[in-house]
Amino acid sequence: MTLIGRYPLVAATLLCAAVVAGLLLFGYPEAAQWTASLYSLLVAARLAWDMVRQLLRGHWGIDLLAVTAVVSTVVVGEYIASLIIVLMLSGGRALEDFAQGRAQRELSALLERAPMTAHRERAGEPPEEISVDEVRPDDVLLVRPAEVVPVDGTLLSGFGSFDESALTGESLPVERTAGQDVMSGALNGQAAVRIRATAAAEDSQYSRIVALVREASASRAPVVRLADRYAVPFTAFAFLLAGAAWLFSGDPARFAEVLVVATPCPLLIAAPVAFVGGMGRAAKSGIIIKNGGTLEKLSRVKVAAFDKTGTLTGGRPVLLEIRPAGAAGARLGPDGLLRLAASAEQYSSHVLAASVMEAAADRGLELQAAAEAEEAATHGVAAQIGGHAVVVGKPAFVANRSRGVERTPLASGEMAVYVAVDGDFAGTLVMSDAVRPNAASVLGQLRALGVEETLMLTGDARETAGHIAAEVGLTRVQAECLPADKVETVRSLPHRPVMMVGDGVNDAPVLAAADVGVAMGAKGSTAASESADVVIMLDDLSKVPRAVEIGRRSVKVALESIWIGIALSIGLMVLAALGFVPAVAGALFQELVDLATILNALRALGPGRTTAAAAVPAAREPRYSDSVP
Known part of the structure; x- marks a missing residue:
C-alpha cells in the first residue's frame, strides 16, 4: 500500500x-x-x-x-x-x-519466516514442491541448504547442522545425527538433508509458536x-x-x-511500544509471552512454584539399583522383577514408566502384554501380567493392593518405584533424576528479583522431594499431591502474583490456575503450552528469571x-x-x-542489565505441607 x-x-x-x-x-x-x-x-x-x-x-x-x-x-x-x-x-x-x-521486529520475524512450501520425495521421482499444508506424517522431505525445516521430523541423513536461534534464542547451531528429531522452523545448514515428517504442519512445533506469537501481537496490557x-x-x-x-x-x-x-x-x-518491545526481546531469547498483561504480572511476581520432574530436575530418570524384597522378590530375582514392572508400566503415562521400560530394554528383557490393566493417575498402575497380579507405583498405592510395603532408604536425588506381585511386596526399583546444575542459581536470581517465596509442588514421595528441595534451597515443599491438590495450593497462596513453572500434561491445570503459568521446553506438552501464559522454547531453567527480568524492565x-x-x-x-x-x-x-x-519506550528492546546469579544461601530443611493449605 x-x-x-x-x-x-x-x-x-x-x-x-x-x-x-x-x-x-x-x-x-x-x-x-x-x-x-x-x-x-x-x-x-x-x-x-x-x-x-x-x-x-x-x-x-x-x-x-x-x-x-x-x-x-x-x-x-x-x-x-x-x-x-x-x-x-x-x-x-x-x-x-x-x-x-x-x-x-522479533515477533514479526518469527511470523515472516514461517515455511510455506516443502520438497516431498517419492520412489523413482524427483522431489516435488508442495504446499506445507499438504505434508503428512511419514512423508520423506528434502530440506535444501539454508531452507527452513517445514514440519517436525526425524533426520534420515547421517548428519545435519541446524540454526534454532529463532525458536530457542540459542545462537550456536545444533548438530543432529540420523534418527534424532528436527524441529520445524529450524534453519538448515550448508548441506541438503532428508527428514521423515512426524507431524502435519498444523501439529508441528513452529505452527504452535506462530499461534502463540499472533496471540501475543494482538494483546493489550x-x-x-x-x-x-x-x-x-x-x-x-x-x-x-x-x-x-x-x-x-x-x-x-x-x-x-x-x-x-x-x-x-x-x-x-x-x-x-514498551510492552511490544519487551515481548519482542523475550522472543529473541526463546521466551514466548502470550499477552502484554503477563509482562505486568511477571514484574510483580512474589511466589514462584515449581514442578519437580523435568523442571527442577532433568526429567530423564535412570535406574540405579534393583532391590528385591521378601519371598516374591527372591523368587523373581532382579531381572524378573524389572521385567514384570516394565510390562505393567507399558500402561502408565507417568514419566518414571518410560524410564523403567527403557531400563528393561537396555537389559534385553522382553515385555509381556497385560490381560487387563488400570492406571491411577500419578499414583501407579495395576495389571495382570502372565498370570501374575502386578502393582507398580508409589508406596501408598502399592500398600493398598498388597500385604504391606517396606519403605526403602534413599539418598539425595533418588526415588523409588515400589512393586508388589500376587499381593506380596516384591521390591523396589531405585531411580535417580539429577537436579539441573543451575537450579540453585536460578532460585537465587529469582530472590534477587523480588520473589519472596519458592516452593515445590510434586506428586513424588516426600523423601525424594525433600532431598531435592534441600539441595536447591526451596523454602517450602508439598509432596505426594494430585493435580487437583496443586491447583488448590496455588489458588490459596496469600501472596500474589504466583508464578508456576512446569512441563508435563498433568501440569496444565495448575499452569492455568496460576497468575503466571510458565511451560518449560520447546518439546513440552501441548496441553501445558496452551494453558501457560509463558512458553520457554529452550529446555533451560535460567530462562525463568530472564522472563521475570524482562517483565520488570x-x-x-x-x-x-x-x-x-x-x-x-x-x-x-x-x-x-x-x-x-x-x-x-x-x-x-x-x-x-x-x-x-x-x-x-524503544529501550525495552534492549537487553538491560543482566541479573547476576545471587548468592545461594546454605541449604536448610524445607518446610513441608502435608495437606492443601
Whole structure:
C-alpha cells in the first residue's frame, strides 16, 4: 500500500500546508488563513466525532484537548499553529506504526519466516514442491541448504547442522545425527538433508509458536489501559491551567498556547511500544509471552512454584539399583522383577514408566502384554501380567493392593518405584533424576528479583522431594499431591502474583490456575503450552528469571515513558501559561516531546542489565505441607 493510501490524512495535511505556503508566497495571506483554518476545523470536527464514539464505548482519551487546541488557535488567528497541530495528530498514527513495527521486529520475524512450501520425495521421482499444508506424517522431505525445516521430523541423513536461534534464542547451531528429531522452523545448514515428517504442519512445533506469537501481537496490557486513565486528570489540569493563564493575562491567545502543548501522544503510544518491545526481546531469547498483561504480572511476581520432574530436575530418570524384597522378590530375582514392572508400566503415562521400560530394554528383557490393566493417575498402575497380579507405583498405592510395603532408604536425588506381585511386596526399583546444575542459581536470581517465596509442588514421595528441595534451597515443599491438590495450593497462596513453572500434561491445570503459568521446553506438552501464559522454547531453567527480568524492565520503561511525556508537557504548559512559548513554537516543541518519549519506550528492546546469579544461601530443611493449605 502506498503512503497516501495508508495515511490519507497525513497526505491531505501536507497538501494543505503546501497550498497555504504557496498562497503566502504569492501574497495572499487572507486566503492562506481561510484555507488553513477551514481545513483545521474540518479535521477537528472529525476528531470530535471519533471522540464521542470512544466516550460511548467507555474509553477516555485526550482528543478533547486536541479538538480544543485546534479550535482555539483558529479563533485567535494562529492558523499556522493549528495546521501544525493537525499534522502532529495525523502523523501520530504513522509515528506509532513505526515505533510498533520497530518494537515488534522479533515477533514479526518469527511470523515472516514461517515455511510455506516443502520438497516431498517419492520412489523413482524427483522431489516435488508442495504446499506445507499438504505434508503428512511419514512423508520423506528434502530440506535444501539454508531452507527452513517445514514440519517436525526425524533426520534420515547421517548428519545435519541446524540454526534454532529463532525458536530457542540459542545462537550456536545444533548438530543432529540420523534418527534424532528436527524441529520445524529450524534453519538448515550448508548441506541438503532428508527428514521423515512426524507431524502435519498444523501439529508441528513452529505452527504452535506462530499461534502463540499472533496471540501475543494482538494483546493489550493493563498498564496501557492505565495510561488511558492518566488522560482524565491530565486533561482537567490542562484546561484549568489554560483558563487561569487567560484569566490572569487577559489574553485569549494564552489559552490556545497552553493547549497547544497539552496533546501528549506518549499517553497513547509509549506504553504499548514498551510492552511490544519487551515481548519482542523475550522472543529473541526463546521466551514466548502470550499477552502484554503477563509482562505486568511477571514484574510483580512474589511466589514462584515449581514442578519437580523435568523442571527442577532433568526429567530423564535412570535406574540405579534393583532391590528385591521378601519371598516374591527372591523368587523373581532382579531381572524378573524389572521385567514384570516394565510390562505393567507399558500402561502408565507417568514419566518414571518410560524410564523403567527403557531400563528393561537396555537389559534385553522382553515385555509381556497385560490381560487387563488400570492406571491411577500419578499414583501407579495395576495389571495382570502372565498370570501374575502386578502393582507398580508409589508406596501408598502399592500398600493398598498388597500385604504391606517396606519403605526403602534413599539418598539425595533418588526415588523409588515400589512393586508388589500376587499381593506380596516384591521390591523396589531405585531411580535417580539429577537436579539441573543451575537450579540453585536460578532460585537465587529469582530472590534477587523480588520473589519472596519458592516452593515445590510434586506428586513424588516426600523423601525424594525433600532431598531435592534441600539441595536447591526451596523454602517450602508439598509432596505426594494430585493435580487437583496443586491447583488448590496455588489458588490459596496469600501472596500474589504466583508464578508456576512446569512441563508435563498433568501440569496444565495448575499452569492455568496460576497468575503466571510458565511451560518449560520447546518439546513440552501441548496441553501445558496452551494453558501457560509463558512458553520457554529452550529446555533451560535460567530462562525463568530472564522472563521475570524482562517483565520488570518493560513495565519500568513503559511507566518512565508515560511520566517523561507528562512531565515535559506540564513544563511546556507552565512556560506557555507565562507567555514564553508562542503557539507555533509550542506545536513544534510538542513533536519533540512525542519523539523523546517514544525513543525512550524503544529501550525495552534492549537487553538491560543482566541479573547476576545471587548468592545461594546454605541449604536448610524445607518446610513441608502435608495437606492443601
